[in-house]
Amino acid sequence: MNNYFICLFIIVISLTGCFYNIDNDLSANEIRFLNLEKQIKCPICPAETIAESNTKVSKDLKDFIKLKIDEGWSDDKIKSFLISKYGKEILATPQKKGSDLFLWIIPIVVLLFGVFIYWSLYRTIRFRTKGEQS
Amino acid sequence: MLNLIGLLIIIIMVAIVLLPFNDKFWTYINKDKKQGITNFIDYSDYELDLNSIITDYQSGVLDKKEFNEQLNSFQEIINKSSIDKNTRLRIEQLLEDVNSN
Amino acid sequence: MIFGSLGDMVIKLSLGMYIYSILAISIGIRYRDLKFIYSARLASYFGTFLLLVSTITLVLGFVNHDYSIQYVADHSSNTMPYIYTWIAFYSGNEGSLLFITTCLSILLFLFIQNKKLNDNSINFSHLFILLFQIFLLISTSVLANPFTEASNIVKDGQGINPLLLHFGMFVHPPVQMLGLTAVVLPFSIVIGSLCAKNENLNLNSLRVWALSTWIILTIGLALGSWWAYTILGWGGYWAWDPVENSSLMPWLIMTAFIHSIMVQQKRNMFKGWNLFLIIFAFFMAQMGMFINRGGPVPSVHSFGSSSLGWTFLLFMFISTTFSFMFFIYRYRFLTSVNHVQSILSRESLILVQNVLFLSVAIITLMGTIYPVFIKSIEDEQIYVGREFYDLVNAPILLLIMIILSIAPFVPWKNANMSSYINKKIIVFVIAVLLAILNSWIISGHYWVTISLVVLYFSSIQIFIELYKIFKASFNKFKNLKNVLGKFLNILYSNLSRYGGFISHTGILLVMLGIAGTSFMGIEKDFALKPGESGTLKNYQFTYMKTDITQNFDHTNIKAIMQIEKNGKSLGQYTTSKSYYPKFDMNSTKAGILNFGLEDFYFSQSVIAEDNSAVFEVKINPLVSLIWTGAFVVVVGAIISVFPVYKKKDKLKVK
Numbered sequence: 001m002n003n004y005f006i007c008l009f010i011i012v013i014s015l016t017g018c019f020y021n022i023d024n025d026l027s028a029n030e031i032r033f034l035n036l037e038k039q040i041k042c043p044i045c046p047a048e049t050i051a052e053s054n055t056k057v058s059k060d061l062k063d064f065i066k067l068k069i070d071e072g073w074s075d076d077k078i079k080s081f082l083i084s085k086y087g088k089e090i091l092a093t094p095q096k097k098g099s100d101l102f103l104w105i106i107p108i109v110v111l112l113f114g115v116f117i118y119w120s121l122y123r124t125i126r127f128r129t130k131g132e133q134s
Numbered sequence: 135m136l137n138l139i140g141l142l143i144i145i146i147m148v149a150i151v152l153l154p155f156n157d158k159f160w161t162y163i164n165k166d167k168k169q170g171i172t173n174f175i176d177y178s179d180y181e182l183d184l185n186s187i188i189t190d191y192q193s194g195v196l197d198k199k200e201f202n203e204q205l206n207s208f209q210e211i212i213n214k215s216s217i218d219k220n221t222r223l224r225i226e227q228l229l230e231d232v233n234s235n
Numbered sequence: 236m237i238f239g240s241l242g243d244m245v246i247k248l249s250l251g252m253y254i255y256s257i258l259a260i261s262i263g264i265r266y267r268d269l270k271f272i273y274s275a276r277l278a279s280y281f282g283t284f285l286l287l288v289s290t291i292t293l294v295l296g297f298v299n300h301d302y303s304i305q306y307v308a309d310h311s312s313n314t315m316p317y318i319y320t321w322i323a324f325y326s327g328n329e330g331s332l333l334f335i336t337t338c339l340s341i342l343l344f345l346f347i348q349n350k351k352l353n354d355n356s357i358n359f360s361h362l363f364i365l366l367f368q369i370f371l372l373i374s375t376s377v378l379a380n381p382f383t384e385a386s387n388i389v390k391d392g393q394g395i396n397p398l399l400l401h402f403g404m405f406v407h408p409p410v411q412m413l414g415l416t417a418v419v420l421p422f423s424i425v426i427g428s429l430c431a432k433n434e435n436l437n438l439n440s441l442r443v444w445a446l447s448t449w450i451i452l453t454i455g456l457a458l459g460s461w462w463a464y465t466i467l468g469w470g471g472y473w474a475w476d477p478v479e480n481s482s483l484m485p486w487l488i489m490t491a492f493i494h495s496i497m498v499q500q501k502r503n504m505f506k507g508w509n510l511f512l513i514i515f516a517f518f519m520a521q522m523g524m525f526i527n528r529g530g531p532v533p534s535v536h537s538f539g540s541s542s543l544g545w546t547f548l549l550f551m552f553i554s555t556t557f558s559f560m561f562f563i564y565r566y567r568f569l570t571s572v573n574h575v576q577s578i579l580s581r582e583s584l585i586l587v588q589n590v591l592f593l594s595v596a597i598i599t600l601m602g603t604i605y606p607v608f609i610k611s612i613e614d615e616q617i618y619v620g621r622e623f624y625d626l627v628n629a630p631i632l633l634l635i636m637i638i639l640s641i642a643p644f645v646p647w648k649n650a651n652m653s654s655y656i657n658k659k660i661i662v663f664v665i666a667v668l669l670a671i672l673n674s675w676i677i678s679g680h681y682w683v684t685i686s687l688v689v690l691y692f693s694s695i696q697i698f699i700e701l702y703k704i705f706k707a708s709f710n711k712f713k714n715l716k717n718v719l720g721k722f723l724n725i726l727y728s729n730l731s732r733y734g735g736f737i738s739h740t741g742i743l744l745v746m747l748g749i750a751g752t753s754f755m756g757i758e759k760d761f762a763l764k765p766g767e768s769g770t771l772k773n774y775q776f777t778y779m780k781t782d783i784t785q786n787f788d789h790t791n792i793k794a795i796m797q798i799e800k801n802g803k804s805l806g807q808y809t810t811s812k813s814y815y816p817k818f819d820m821n822s823t824k825a826g827i828l829n830f831g832l833e834d835f836y837f838s839q840s841v842i843a844e845d846n847s848a849v850f851e852v853k854i855n856p857l858v859s860l861i862w863t864g865a866f867v868v869v870v871g872a873i874i875s876v877f878p879v880y881k882k883k884d885k886l887k888v889k
Binding site for chain 3: 005008009012016017018019020022025026030034038039041047048049051053054056059087088089091092093099100103104106110111114115117118121122
Binding site for chain 2: 237240241244245248251252255259269270271273274277278281285501502503573644645646647648654658699700703704725729732
């Protein structure tokens with residue numbers, strides 16, 4: 001009986017539809033640009049990506065990226081070029097390799113630690129109670 | 135001018151904080167203050183247990199069958215445990231109220 | 236004018252008053268002398284009065300253009316309208332500190348009202364609040380005194396920073412600062428009770444103060460995002476900026492806290508965990524104040540660096556260390572007899588919720604301080620942008636949402652998994668069907684559909700519960716008036732639960748709005764010459780012209796757009812940019828049109844000599860749900876915290 005409901009649960013969830021198609025409104029290149037601009041930091045602002053900043057430098061970078069996307073450059077090629085010109089600091093999202101991998105591991109560690117906390121509170125109190133009730 | 139104001143404030147400060155050391159002050163405030171003592175009943179864990187069962191039933195989280203099951207197992211536990219008299223009295227009272235509803 | 240010296244004197248006198256108060260209360264506690272306790276309270280009351288006087292003095296200084304006060308000269312000018320004095324007051328380091336200490340003095344005043352004199356938990360709590368207040372006052376009067384004399388008196392002040400002249404600035408900073416400060420109240424209540432060896436701390440008082448603090452923090456967050464949305468020009472409302480994060484983290488932990496104290500109230504469990512949570516919350520709140528005041532993390536927000544930031548940091552570490560030492564010292568008072576019996580139970584799910592909220596807080600904290608960490612090791616200034624936080628926190632927030640729709644409807648102690656599934660499966664299926672239908676109508680994205688499933692699942696369960704109660708009242712009384720009376724009576728007797736339902740629904744609405752804007756939002760740049768049009772989805776817009784006006788202190792560039800939706804003309808709307816040469820700063824005002832749930836957002840980024848302009852155009856579906864949802868959350872919480880004192884001390888049966 002339990003298994004039946006779990007299957008039903010899974011089927012129903014996977015049927016929840018997606019009625020939205022972004023391709024109707026934006027071209028693939030435009031979508032790529034939107035994703036990429038969030039990953040590049042504005043070089044002169046203290047804490048903004050070029051997506052948020054309205055400085056001229058940001059605008060120039062945005063135009064450059066749009067141009068290169070249209071020319072067929074891949075995301076990685078664009079990013080490597082920018083890194084070679086501005087240094088690693090130009091990236092707003094730390095890479096998933098090198099020393100920055102550390103940052104990406106943190107969430108996993110935190111969640112595992114969370115499970116550990118839950119389990120300890122669950123077990124420790126239970127253990128102590130057993131001793132007291134007998 | 136400023137020194138005068140400062141001095142005045144300091145005098146008021148000292149006067150205010152010395153008020154409670156004057157016995158007349160206490161008779162004055164006792165006139166208005168109600169001596170209500172909030173009964174800080176030390177609810178035992180058993181009472182909290184029973185209360186959780188009741189509120190769960192009232193909010194519909196437990197249905198009638200589950201409610202009765204929980205009540206019965208609760209009864210068994212308190213019959214087996216040693217609870218102090220006051221707490222037991224309160225629990226019995228609560229159970230009576232429950233059964234009459 | 237005497238305002239400067241008067242204000243300075245009054246601040247220092249209030250400091251003296253609070254120092255007396257802490258001495259008196261220590262003596263009163265040690266020697267069980269109620270006279271000293273009462274005297275300490277009177278001293279605290281008078282301290283509130285003195286700080287209010289100093290606040291009024293500073294305001295008078297502004298209003299009378301007393302430039303012998305350096306702070307007034309730095310933050311106002313002869314032509315500044317009086318109403319901006321409110322903003323000028325707290326827009327600088329010194330003024331905001333005075334604002335915070337005054338707020339804390341008022342909170343302390345409210346806290347010790349009508350409290351029993353011989354209740355040492357209250358007295359110890361009073362003591363800890365005083366410690367914090369004295370620290371703040373010493374920082375104010377010594378390191379950042381708003382009444383510092385100007386070295387030379389200018390004829391006209393600097394004027395106020397134009398970026399601050401927005402209605403958001405009138406409300407967001409004071410509420411945010413009040414919220415962060417208020418965290419010391421629940422913290423002191425918990426620590427104070429432990430000092431008094433009373434592990435049955437006054438949970439009613441704690442609940443009221445914790446919830447009130449949380450409400451203020453929620454309002455501060457909502458106002459901040461809304462303000463950023465209307466003023467910053469990029470069409471978003473949250474960028475995971477370090478200062479934004481620093482106000483989010485205390486809120487996250489307080490959200491965990493207000494739920495876990497429920498478990499302590501109902502099941503007498505989680506006492507140690509609650510202590511840990513509130514210590515962490517207070518730590519984060521201080522961190523928030525530190526980052527705001529010139530910490531090492533660059534942000535669009537900072538007040539500006541000063542040594543004050545490091546003083547806050549020091550106090551933060553001292554207070555946290557002492558709290559943890561205390562935690563260990565009093566540990567034996569914090570154990571419970573009750574334990575978590577089953578994974579599917581309300582207390583267990585609340586614990587899971589706690590862990591999830593804490594995870595978001597810690598991940599955000601790590602992301603925020605990671606650049607500082609790297610800078611000290613490799614001397615590189617890196618930046619952790621919003622994409623990281625969005626990617627990493629989103630799944631956790633989704634889990635939180637799901638738990639939110641399950642936990643309130645699961646019994647305490649334990650529940651049987653298969654009977655739970657049996658009971659809820661129909662509700663779930665109906666919720667899914669409704670969500671799919673709803674999503675189809677609005678052409679929703681997959682994640683919007685999922686959010687709708689959770690929203691419907693929660694709402695249907697709420698509706699069923701209310702219906703059952705109504706039906707039970709109906710069975711007892713046939714007269715409709717009596718039925719309503721009985722129904723409302725039951726709701727009123729359990730306001731915390733039903734207020735909670737409202738808040739939960741509000742949160743789900745906010746999440747739905749976030750899903751809509753994040754996954755269905757469309758953005759595109761248009762380079763237009765005057766007269767040219769652009770199209771985005773079902774909106775058509777024509778760039779009419781640009782008006783450039785020279786005001787005495789700024790240049791205003793206003794672009795006018797004619798907007799049409801679905802072919803129907805909506806009129807002309809503007810977006811503007813102002814440049815203030817004196818401050819070398821730009822301020823933008825985006826054009827926002829609201830259509831029920833959706834916003835059409837446009838702002839100009841560049842104007843060339845030939846008047847051609849580049850516009851960022853953005854469509855934000857469902858964004859209004861965020862603001863509406865936040866409002867609903869606050870309303871629900873206020874209902875929940877409403878004083879129903881008479882019922883609280885008794886266990887009740889209806």
